Amino acid sequence: MSTLAIVEAFAGLPDPRRTAAQRHEQALCLALFTLAVAAGNRGFLAIGDWLKAYQHELIALFCPSKGWLPSYSTIRRVLLNLDYHNYSCLAHFFDIAPLPGETIATDGKVCAGLMKQ
Structure with missing residues (x-):
């Protein structure tokens, strides 16, 4: 697999999957997910x-x-x-430093919760 910076950002994460069940590298899956969401895809079918x-x-x-x-x-x-x-290693990749007490929405449920406040 190519050593793109976005793949390298996830390369050091522990992979909890069984070794026998690993057809694709976790870093590749996370990189593709991140790019798909950045491209505006919401939901796994859209991805x-x-x-x-x-x-x-x-x-x-x-x-x-x-x-x-x-x-x-x-x-x-x-x-x-x-x-x-x-x-959250993705924040280091994009050089993002959240402010103290700041939360980052990761899915629709979090966003919906913030709207109710």
């Missing part, structure tokens, strides 16, 4: 559509070791097992 629409370009860019991209369900499973405190 799956985005992966299909840009499949050839993403394979050429990331050069995944298996030669194909993870499915949206694989990315979903990676996210379900992710310790979100570790995902």
Whole structure:
């Protein structure tokens, strides 16, 4: 797999998945998820559509070791097992320093909760 900076940002995260179940690197799944959300995709089906629409370009860019991209369900499973405190390494990648007491919305439920306040 190519060593793009966004993949390297996630490379050091612990992967809780069983070794036998790891078809795709966790760093690749997180990088694709991050780019898909940054491209405006909301929800796993939209991410799956985005992966299909840009499949050839993403394979050429990331050069995944298996030669194909993870499915949206694989990315979903990676996210379900992710310790979100570790995902904050993305803030270092983008050189973002949150202010004391500042929260960062990570999904629609958090955003909805902020709207009720």
